[in-house]
Amino acid sequence: MALFKKKQKFVPSGVDTTAEAAVTPDKAQPFVELGLKLEEYARIREILGRRPTSSELAMYSVMWSEHCSYKSSKIYLRQFGEKVTDEMKKDLMVGMGENAGVVDIGEGWAVTFKVESHNHPSYIEPFQGAATGVGGIVRDILTMGARPIAVMDQLRFGAPNDPDTARVVHGVVDGISFYGNCLGLPNIGGETVFDKVYQGNPLVNALSVGALRHEDLKLAKASNPGDLVILFGARTGADGIGGVSVLASETFDSTGPAKRPAVQVGDPFAEKVLIECCLELYHAQVVAGIQDLGGAGISCATSELASNGGAGMRVQLQKVLKRDESLTPEEILMSESQERMMGIVPKKDLKAFEAIVNKWEVEYSVIGEVIGEDRLYINWGEEEIVNVPPRTVAHDGPVYERPVAFPSYQDALNNDTVHSRGLYRANDNSSELAAQLVQIVSSPNQADKGWITNQYDRYVGGNTALAQPDDSGMVRVSEETGLGISIATDANGRYCYLDPYQGARLALAEAYRNVAVGGAKPMAVTNCLNFGSPENPEVMWQFKQATAGLADGCLELGIPVTGGNVSFYNQTGDVAIHPTPVVGVLGVIDNVARRIPSGWQDEGHNIYLLGVTKDELDGSVWSEVIHGHLGGRPPVVDLGFEKQLGDALAAASEQGLLASAHDLSEAGLAQALVECTLRFNMGARVWLNEISERDGVDRTCALFSESTGRVLVSVGREDDVKFVGLCEARGIPVLRIGVTDNSGQLEIQDIATWQLSDLRGAHEATLPELFG
Numbered sequence: 001m002a003l004f005k006k007k008q009k010f011v012p013s014g015v016d017t018t019a020e021a022a023v024t025p026d027k028a029q030p031f032v033e034l035g036l037k038l039e040e041y042a043r044i045r046e047i048l049g050r051r052p053t054s055s056e057l058a059m060y061s062v063m064w065s066e067h068c069s070y071k072s073s074k075i076y077l078r079q080f081g082e083k084v085t086d087e088m089k090k091d092l093m094v095g096m097g098e099n100a101g102v103v104d105i106g107e108g109w110a111v112t113f114k115v116e117s118h119n120h121p122s123y124i125e126p127f128q129g130a131a132t133g134v135g136g137i138v139r140d141i142l143t144m145g146a147r148p149i150a151v152m153d154q155l156r157f158g159a160p161n162d163p164d165t166a167r168v169v170h171g172v173v174d175g176i177s178f179y180g181n182c183l184g185l186p187n188i189g190g191e192t193v194f195d196k197v198y199q200g201n202p203l204v205n206a207l208s209v210g211a212l213r214h215e216d217l218k219l220a221k222a223s224n225p226g227d228l229v230i231l232f233g234a235r236t237g238a239d240g241i242g243g244v245s246v247l248a249s250e251t252f253d254s255t256g257p258a259k260r261p262a263v264q265v266g267d268p269f270a271e272k273v274l275i276e277c278c279l280e281l282y283h284a285q286v287v288a289g290i291q292d293l294g295g296a297g298i299s300c301a302t303s304e305l306a307s308n309g310g311a312g313m314r315v316q317l318q319k320v321l322k323r324d325e326s327l328t329p330e331e332i333l334m335s336e337s338q339e340r341m342m343g344i345v346p347k348k349d350l351k352a353f354e355a356i357v358n359k360w361e362v363e364y365s366v367i368g369e370v371i372g373e374d375r376l377y378i379n380w381g382e383e384e385i386v387n388v389p390p391r392t393v394a395h396d397g398p399v400y401e402r403p404v405a406f407p408s409y410q411d412a413l414n415n416d417t418v419h420s421r422g423l424y425r426a427n428d429n430s431s432e433l434a435a436q437l438v439q440i441v442s443s444p445n446q447a448d449k450g451w452i453t454n455q456y457d458r459y460v461g462g463n464t465a466l467a468q469p470d471d472s473g474m475v476r477v478s479e480e481t482g483l484g485i486s487i488a489t490d491a492n493g494r495y496c497y498l499d500p501y502q503g504a505r506l507a508l509a510e511a512y513r514n515v516a517v518g519g520a521k522p523m524a525v526t527n528c529l530n531f532g533s534p535e536n537p538e539v540m541w542q543f544k545q546a547t548a549g550l551a552d553g554c555l556e557l558g559i560p561v562t563g564g565n566v567s568f569y570n571q572t573g574d575v576a577i578h579p580t581p582v583v584g585v586l587g588v589i590d591n592v593a594r595r596i597p598s599g600w601q602d603e604g605h606n607i608y609l610l611g612v613t614k615d616e617l618d619g620s621v622w623s624e625v626i627h628g629h630l631g632g633r634p635p636v637v638d639l640g641f642e643k644q645l646g647d648a649l650a651a652a653s654e655q656g657l658l659a660s661a662h663d664l665s666e667a668g669l670a671q672a673l674v675e676c677t678l679r680f681n682m683g684a685r686v687w688l689n690e691i692s693e694r695d696g697v698d699r700t701c702a703l704f705s706e707s708t709g710r711v712l713v714s715v716g717r718e719d720d721v722k723f724v725g726l727c728e729a730r731g732i733p734v735l736r737i738g739v740t741d742n743s744g745q746l747e748i749q750d751i752a753t754w755q756l757s758d759l760r761g762a763h764e765a766t767l768p769e770l771f772g
Contacts, residue, residue, distance in 0.1 A: 015329060016054040017383045025051050034061035040398055047392050055378065055385040058330040059393055062296040063303060066568050069397035072534035073566045076547040080561040083551045088560040091523060099140040099220055099292070101562020102212075103524045105588045109477050110214055111485050112144040115154065115207035115528040115584050117567035122204035125263040126171025131179040132240075132266040133206040135338050138183065139292035142275055143341070145218035145282050146210030149463065150475045151180050153190040153206050154489050154528070154582045155452075158199030160444045160770050165194070168202050169771055176206075177455040182268035183275070186464045187456035188473025190489060191582075194444045197493070200572035205528045205565075205582050209487060211477045216282055220291040222344040223309030225372040227288055229302070232357055232364035233274050233340040236298075237323035240264030240336030270339040277360035278341065286352045289344035299333045299393070301342040302368075303376055306390035309344075312375040315368035317385070329380045344370060404544055405537035413498065416631030418617045423627045425700040433699060434752035436626055438762050440667050440704070441674045443625045447766035448678075465592035469679065471514040471663055472587070474595055482591035488514035489585075491530075492666070493578030494619045495634035500542040502634050504549035504581045509637045509708055510665050511585035512557060516646035517661035517711055519596040519653040520587030525554055527564035527583050532576025534568045542579040550581060556639040559585070596653055598662040599679020600714050600740045605659050607684060607738035609669070610645065610727065611710035613695045613702060621667040622704035637708045645709055648730045657719045657726065664710040670703040672712045677746045678760055686738035687749040694735060699751070714740055 021027075031041040034057065044052050044060050052060060066072060081096055089095075093110055094102035100114035118133025134151055141148045153176050158165045180187050190207070222229070240263060281287050289309065291301045298320070306313045317329055327335070345353045350366075357364050371377075376393070378386035407413075426432035440446055449468065458467040465484055466474035472488035490510040496503030508525070515522045527550060532539040554561055570577045589595065600607075617623055618632025652658050660679075664672050669691075677684055688702040697705065715723045727734035747753040 015380050015383050015385060017385055018053055018387045019384070021053045022050050027051060029057055031057060031061070034058070035065055036061050040064060043398065048388065053385050055329045055333055056388055058334050059299040059303065059386065062299050062334055063393045064397040066534065068296050068300065070566055071398045072400050072402050072568060073543065074399050075401055076544055079547065079551040083555045084560055088558055092560055092562065093217065094144070096561065096563045098563070099143045101524065101526065102144055102217060103562065103586065104214070105477065105483065105485060107478060107481060107483055108214055109211060109483060110217065111209055111211050111477065111586065112141055112146045113207065113209040113487065113526055113584070113586050114140055114563050115205050115489065115526050115582060116565040117528050117530060118204045118206060119201060119530065119567050119570055121263045122172055123168065123200070123202055126168045127175040128263050128265055130172040130175030130204050132264040132338050133204055134176055134179040135266045135268065135271050136294045137206045137208040138185070138271065139294065141208045141210035142278055143218060143220060143290050143292050144210065144212065145216040146212035147279055148185055148208055148210045148275065149461070150188045150473060151185050151206065151208045152188055152473060152487060152489060153204070154491065155190065155192045156198040156203035156580060157194050158202065159196040160194045162199060166771055172202070172204055173452050173455055179266055179268045181457050183272050184460050186458050186460050186467065186475070188458060188464055188467040188475060190468070191491065192449050192452055195493065195578070197577050201570040201577050203530050203570065203580060207487070207489060207584055209485065218282060218287065218290050220305055221289045221309035222305040222313065222370045223311050224288060224346065225311060225370050226347060227370040228345045228347060228350060228366050229313055229315060229368035229370065230343045230345050230353065230364055231320060231340065231367050232343060232362055234267065234270050234337060235321045235323040235363065236327070236332055236335050236340065237337045238327060238331065238335065241331050241334050264336050264338050266338045273360050273362060274339055274341065277357055277362045280356050281343070281353065284352055284356060286345060286349035287343045288346055291342045293340035293342060295336060297333065297335045297337070303390045303393035305342065305344060306376055307394040312371045312373045312390060313368050313377070314371055315378045317378055317380050319365045319367040321363055321365050329385050402534050402540045403537040404540045406541055407538040413631055414633055418623055418629070418632055421629060423623065423629060425698060427698045427700055430751045433703065437670045437703065440621055440625050441671060442762040442766050444766055444770065446621060446667050446671055448764040449767065450764060451767035451771065465595045466518055466597070469675065470518065470598040472518045474518055474520065474589065474592055476592045482593050484589050484592035486515045486518050486520035486587040486589060487584060489582055490514065491580050491582040493580040494624070494630055496546060496579040496581065497630070498619050498632065498634050500545040500579045501549035502637065503579065504546040504583070505553040505637050505639065506634055506708065507581060507583040508550060508553045508557070509639060509642045510663065511583045512642055512646060513663045513711065515585050515587035516649045517596060517598070517663050519594050520589040521650055522557070522559055522585050522587045522646060524586045525559055525561045525583060527561065527581060528567065529564065530567045530570055530577065530580040530582065532571040536576065539576055546579055546581045550583065553639055557643055594653060596658050596661045597679065598660060599676050600660050600682040600684065601680045602659060603682065603740050603742040605714040605716055605740045606720055606736055607686065607740065608713050608715060609691065609710065609735045609737045610713060610732055612707065612733050613691055613697050613705050613710065614707045615697055615701050616705050616707045617701065620704060620706045635706050635708050641709045644730060645711065645732060648727060648732045649711065652723060652726055655722070657715060657723045658713050659716055660714045662712045664712060665706060668704045668706050673746060674759055674763060676712060677756055678763060681756055682740050683743040683745045683756060684738050684740045685747045685749065690735055691737060
């Protein structure tokens with residue numbers, strides 16, 4: 001295959017070659033404009049023994065960017081692989097370092113899942129930024145050999161009344177729904193939060209999950225010399241040149257980003273064909289390694305495949321199929337055009353490969369081959385434009401131990417508590433408490449998110465067992481046995497601002513609890529760590545604390561981190577977002593028919609509150625919505641008890657004792673009661689006096705405290721004795737606080753009675769009124 005000709009001596013050609021680089025050491029290069037520091041540029045020259053060519057400079061700049069190299073976070077991420085036990089790893093087939101983690105769920109099945117950020121592109125061009133965020137995470141799942149089976153999204157927007165928020169909200173929601181719906185993947189849940197701290201830096205995190213048989217597992221590596229390097233899928237264009245890798249590695253100033261590379265443009269129909277094509281290639285066993293082209297494009301795919309396989313490559317860049325023939329070599333290497341894959345194909349399997357991609361009408365080009373030498377050579381025609389050790393590009397980039405400083409504001413913030421402020425509690429005024437409940441459940445963050453989620457298809461594919469507004473999303477994996485998986489994601493930036501260590505643990509605890517209340521057993525964790533600039537020592541303190549909290553929490557719960565993503569530079573000027581570590585927990589259920597819904601469906605069931613309510617209102621929804629206050633310390637979380645509670649819920653589910661289960665978190669019992677009644681329009685009579693008497697809290701706390709380790713369940717009367725006995729035997733505090741009825745009302749004794757129609761009107765009207 002005549003891809004290459006013998007290397008020529010230096011002849012000026014308009015293309016910056018390695019030969020030219022060797023004889024022009026003093027040529028000025030735009031390394032600063034490409035995001036490299038002076039010391040990083042000097043390190044590249046040291047590695048190569050000369051100045052880099054412009055193509056090599058392009059590769060190093062994108063691969064050594066914060067987004068691709070994790071250069072400021074690596075030293076902290078290592079603890080996710082260090083704070084583990086053998087028991088935690090027993091079901092882990094693939095851990096951190098690959099495109100996505102893979103977990104054995106039994107019956108010969110495995111699942112792969114991951115969450116990633118597409119924050120900065122989604123502010124610049126919300127529709128395409130969000131759409132391609134979905135497309136990229138789905139391809140990450142596909143590269144593991146899995147069929148993608150569901151998506152989720154975790155969204156943070158600015159103040160709901162700010163004029164620019166509507167632009168971002170409409171674009172992001174439209175982009176997610178367009179791409180996911182066209183792919184035919186159910187969107188089974190997520191989060192949407194509004195806060196002014198995200199005004200110039202919305203967070204658009206996307207999660208995908210896929211299922212595969214154990215024998216179908218694929219890895220991103222090229223290790224067999226002579227195998228062909230094939231680029232297939234969409235053609236390479238000018239969209240997204242240096243896109244996410246540059247955008248996600250710098251801070252926005254007040255007028256927008258300093259660099260404005262084009263945001264990627266997605267085509268979900270091309271991706272759908274690509275998915276089916278890849279799955280057939282896997283089934284035919286003609287692909288030895290596979291990598292999607294996302295951030296850093298061909299620069300990433302070639303260097304990572306070679307580095308992971310301990311081999312090298314020779315690539316002929318002119319063989320790349322292009323949408324725009326005017327693209328320079330540097331632009332081709334940096335382009336982040338979507339819906340592209342790079343396959344490593346043994347020569348003997350080329351004809352079979354070609355037959356399959358031709359069947360699916362997917363374009364491809366053989367652009368190179370794997371070599372035994374630890375070198376990545378890239379030619380432009382006869383000219384050599386890249387000659388580098390692939391590991392130095394992909395994995396051995398700079399590692400920084402950034403300065404860390406305790407924030408100057410932290411002590412004052414933590415001392416500014418609900419108690420020290422003397423914030424008014426309407427304990428003696430029932431009508432005011434009732435008005436606060438309605439004000440809270442109709443506030444933008446607590447209001448029904450149906451205006452958003454109804455634009456997503458939750459049930460396409462016919463395997464969705466639970467979806468928003470339930471606590472977790474659940475999907476059937478095996479149609480024969482009913483084996484399924486459950487996923488929940490959570491984060492609370494307000495808690496993390498008050499205490500990033502505890503805030504990360506609280507996010508983990510809530511996601512764990514949300515999986516458990518659906519009837520699944522939590523097994524593994526993914527995360528997307530959204531923070532401000534790593535060049536700010538106070539931000540690095542937040543990051544150090546949050547990662548330690550999450551790693552310690554996973555060790556306590558006995559579930560491993562399988563992979564994730566770091567997104568730095570989420571700030572405008574000097575103003576950073578709240579630290580927002582999104583935590584996703586994956587659980588397994590032996591049969592999705594055993595799932596537990598979050599709402600009440602039958603009258604005459606007893607309502608039980610599990611767990612203990614404490615006076616924990618700092619950082620709460622009540623303090624924010626009613627008093628506009630943020631200060632103090634977040635609730636205390638006992639992860640040992642969370643595990644105990646999860647085990648009790650699993651045992652009750654297996655015995656068929658639970659008619660429903662809903663966790664208590666933001667806005668506490670009040671929010672849970674409203675959501676449980678409105679889920680299936682089933683009323684209830686509830687009393688608070690026994691909570692106050694047993695736990696020593698006032699009525700405000702009984703309604704709005706955000707104490708952890710609490711779940712609201714409904715139980716048929718025939719199962720009462722058995723259920724209470726199970727809880728008591730396992731040391732779970734259990735208190736009967738109400739009964740369901742078909743009255744069409746929610747009555748909280750001594751406070752108020754609401755018609756469910758009125759509550760629904762208040763709860764569901766907010767987002768349509770804000771966004772149309």
